[in-house]
Amino acid sequence: MASVTIDNVKKSYGVHHVLHNISVDIADGEFTVLVGPSGCGKSTLLRMVAGLESITAGDIAIGGRVVNDLPPKQRDISMVFQNYALYPHMTVAENMAFSMTLSGAKKAEKEQKVNEAAEILGLTPLLKRYPRQLSGGQRQRVAMGRSLVRNPQIFLFDEPLSNLDARLRVAMRAELKSLHQRLKTTILYVTHDQVEAMTMADKIVVLQNGRIEQTGTPLELYDFPANTFVATFIGSPSMNLLPGEIGERGSERIFISRSRQRLPLPDHYQHLAVGTPVTFGIRPEHFQYSARPTDFEATVELVEPMGSETQVQLSLGGEKAIAVFRERIQQRTGDRLWFTPQVEKVSLFEHESGRLIPRREGAER
Numbered sequence: 001m002a003s004v005t006i007d008n009v010k011k012s013y014g015v016h017h018v019l020h021n022i023s024v025d026i027a028d029g030e031f032t033v034l035v036g037p038s039g040c041g042k043s044t045l046l047r048m049v050a051g052l053e054s055i056t057a058g059d060i061a062i063g064g065r066v067v068n069d070l071p072p073k074q075r076d077i078s079m080v081f082q083n084y085a086l087y088p089h090m091t092v093a094e095n096m097a098f099s100m101t102l103s104g105a106k107k108a109e110k111e112q113k114v115n116e117a118a119e120i121l122g123l124t125p126l127l128k129r130y131p132r133q134l135s136g137g138q139r140q141r142v143a144m145g146r147s148l149v150r151n152p153q154i155f156l157f158d159e160p161l162s163n164l165d166a167r168l169r170v171a172m173r174a175e176l177k178s179l180h181q182r183l184k185t186t187i188l189y190v191t192h193d194q195v196e197a198m199t200m201a202d203k204i205v206v207l208q209n210g211r212i213e214q215t216g217t218p219l220e221l222y223d224f225p226a227n228t229f230v231a232t233f234i235g236s237p238s239m240n241l242l243p244g245e246i247g248e249r250g251s252e253r254i255f256i257s258r259s260r261q262r263l264p265l266p267d268h269y270q271h272l273a274v275g276t277p278v279t280f281g282i283r284p285e286h287f288q289y290s291a292r293p294t295d296f297e298a299t300v301e302l303v304e305p306m307g308s309e310t311q312v313q314l315s316l317g318g319e320k321a322i323a324v325f326r327e328r329i330q331q332r333t334g335d336r337l338w339f340t341p342q343v344e345k346v347s348l349f350e351h352e353s354g355r356l357i358p359r360r361e362g363a364e365r
Helices: 042-050 092-096 098-102 107-121 136-148 166-183 194-200 218-223 228-233
Strands: 004-013 016-026 031-035 057-062 077-080 154-158 186-191 203-208 211-216 240-249 252-257 262-264 277-282 287-290 297-305 310-316 319-325 336-341 347-350
Touching: 004 042, 016 042, 016 211, 031 042, 031 194, 042 057, 042 077, 042 154, 042 186, 077 136, 092 098, 092 107, 092 136, 098 107, 107 136, 107 166, 136 166, 166 194, 186 194, 194 218, 203 218, 203 228, 211 218, 211 228, 228 240, 228 277, 228 347, 240 262, 240 319, 252 277, 287 319, 297 319
Parallel strands: 031 186, 031 203, 077 154, 154 186
Antiparallel strands: 004 016, 004 057, 203 211, 240 252, 240 277, 252 262, 277 347, 287 336, 297 310, 297 336, 310 319
16 A cells, blocks of 8 residues: 655646645545535546546655656556446456456466455355346445455545445445455545545545645544534534624623624633624534523424434524434424523634634633
8 A cells, every 4th residue: 555645736627727736645544535515626636646637737646656647557546436337248256357357367366366355345146247237335346346456555436425325325334444444545535425524534635616625534624624614514414603793791702693692602712802703603413402491592493303313493583503402302393492502612713714713822622
């Protein structure tokens, strides 16, 4: 396996700029996920690493060797596509061994490699079947097996689970993560699904409009989003964002929303000046339900019981929010609901730029 270094990479098609100064370091054996909305440039970046797209500027190195001008077959990578790309006239075993067949490998070597990969992926009983006889999940595992037999330095995945149904996606996420933990492979994985990114990645790179918004571990991005885009893109349901300004109550700084809701602020934001325009951010699970009246009242707009939790859409004086409670809420649409926000979990963002406001030095979350 090997590391990958993407250094100030740009991609343009004429005057249309797709990627702007992208820099990412992927450690040997790391599972890195590129995530972002459609059109953000994540698949283009993956194809540049694979050698399927040219680089306008910057460098890409695999294992310390710059590969800008190397064709895909000389980069020692393997790519798993969204549509599996299996040959319908070949059996599972023949599909998995195809690259070795092209390279002139001996029959015994091919059988050994195929059998080893099939054992890892649970494909041994299917080796004589054809792709048309397989389920979507089985076809995806065959595509992965074809990559495994090559033993490449880097595995590249381009939205490999997007064609699967919801239940199968969950199962395949677990299989991919388990496979990575066993093989300690270097993986660069592209998806628009932030749940895939959160559950599988060692490191997430969030892209928007061809630029990196934030890089970090899943929990770093979840707990400390760099801006309002990351705050709303990472997490399901996404973070609640309420525009307003800094106010005061006695000697304490508070948040006052546009609808005049007054919400407390943690110690690390008590230094902000009264009147500063900000955006107040709080995760849905950081509202605590209260059966008795408190200072914080909302109107219930919709209750969605999920079994293990209850999602409630709220109106805070006209501002929309979503809360997630472990309790089974009995209120219905139009009812009042009281809650207490977990103040230490609040994030504030600059109103204009959307950037996270730094916490006061020495304050802990």
